[in-house]
Amino acid sequence: MTSLRPIISRELAADRLLKVFPREAFDTNLSSPISAAGVAALIYVGAVGPGTDTVWARPSTALWMQEDVLLHAATEKHRVAWGKAAMRGREKVAALLDSWGITFEQWYAQDSRESLRDDSWNLLRANNAMVTRPGVKTTSSAARWALADHFADLFDPMLEDDDLDAAIATWVENHMTTSARAKAMAVRDHARATDAVRVTFPDGSVRLLEPGHASLILKGVVEEWAPRKLHTPLVLAISEPGDKQAYVDEQRLQALGVSISVSQLLPDALLFDAGANGTFWVIEAVYTDGPIDVERKAQLLDWAAAQSIPAHQVAFLTAFESRNASPAKRRLKDLAPGTFAWFRDEPAFELRWDEIQDDGSKLAPVTSLKPKTP
Structure with a gap:
């Protein structure tokens, strides 16, 4: 036997x-x-x-x-x-x-x-x-x-x-x-349609993401953050744990001359702001882990360079559920300089972590608080 x-x-x-x-x-x-x-x-x-x-x-x-x-x-x-x-x-x-x-x-x-x-x-x-x-x-x-x-x-x-x-x-x-x-x-399709997270894209189309907190954070990014932050937002890609290429706008990516490695690099979302000079926004939705830290930012900038995208046209957002959520408390300290953080429960606000730039416009130091004698 x-x-x-x-x-x-x-x-x-x-x-x-x-x-x-x-x-x-x-x-x-x-x-x-x-x-x-x-x-x-x-x-x-x-x-x-x-x-x-x-x-x-x-x-x-x-x-x-x-x-x-x-x-x-x-x-x-x-x-x-x-x-x-x-x-x-x-x-x-x-x-x-x-x-x-x-x-x-x-x-x-x-x-x-x-x-x-x-x-x-x-x-x-x-x-x-x-x-x-x-x-x-x-x-x-x-x-x-x-x-x-x-x-x-x-x-x-x-x-x-x-x-x-x-x-x-x-x-x-x-x-x-x-x-x-x-x-x-x-x-299975009925259960997915019933339980899935419905995300309305800027163009009015609707996509279904698998149930879960990370999907809810992505929904907030697309429906709440993007309209507030971006001039003309386009969703180029959204990935999720069960389907690493759940939505990829191949036509627009090809038109922009951009390719994404699903197995190696695909972020949780890739958005493009068609306004001004055009900016690619790389989004990571953090419900447990995975913020845009220094190493992750470097990898994404290498990808951008390979796509002939200048570094100044790439921006980064780490999205959390809340400032009070455990992942935010643990990982905010790891955010890479020059990146943003956003919280689903406070959609009208964002945080930026960056170096203080000295542009030469500082005021002269105050040497005395005494009023001048007329």
Whole structure:
């Protein structure tokens, strides 16, 4: 038998099933509690295939599982022994657990077998998430069920956040039917449209940014700061964590003779003020970290030079949520000279950090405060 995958809880299984098969589009039996129990139990015994050494399971494998087994019988030796006992019968499972000092308290009663098999596992198999043992009839009592190996990959506890979302998206693309993919896509698009941050550009067009505080700061920059600060503002690019090239105005960039390296340099936003001599504004939205410090400013000026943009036509803005926000308190001290800071909760103000310039217009020093005698 191949090495067993990490044990997962029913809660983790339920959460992942909902992400793969959102209830707005799929039969709720695909993400039901008993379906989650089935996934957790099959991973526990190693029923993942297909393969020459696949461990096959019955519905009773999930029915007879319990929390104490997942929590206290986690070694490979325990897992193999429990799986073998489950193949031999309920009494063998109870006897094994007794020898481990665990009271047998199974998750589901025996009459739940048909519900698990017909309402959950058959649906998962129809969606390419489960496989059945070749040559075993559907009426046979022999063990014949396993999770598809590519589907079981989605339940790795180490997969989280963006990596998990990417893995699910890849699985949907590679293994779901065309109609199922369409359903999943419709739900994702609806959720994005509902939760996304809507940003109105200076030309009146609207863009959707992924939900999050950084997107709200960028929204403030475009809708609040730019109209106040810039004469004729144009949004050339906006990036975000989930899509590093969420919006890039390729036509305008080409017209300006500018290119951006998405993988290396793309700032959170690039704006252009078409008024006066024309100024490129590089924006970084800081909700956790990433202000325009000396090193970042130098990198961006090198980029500008490569685009034949004079340094005096490049300006820099670090945008924060608030002066009271922790990132501002920590990173204001790191702002590069010659850059600006702006705060979303005080949109009519900005800060500038720069050297004091002596232009020769200083007043002569006051030598006496006594009034002159007439």
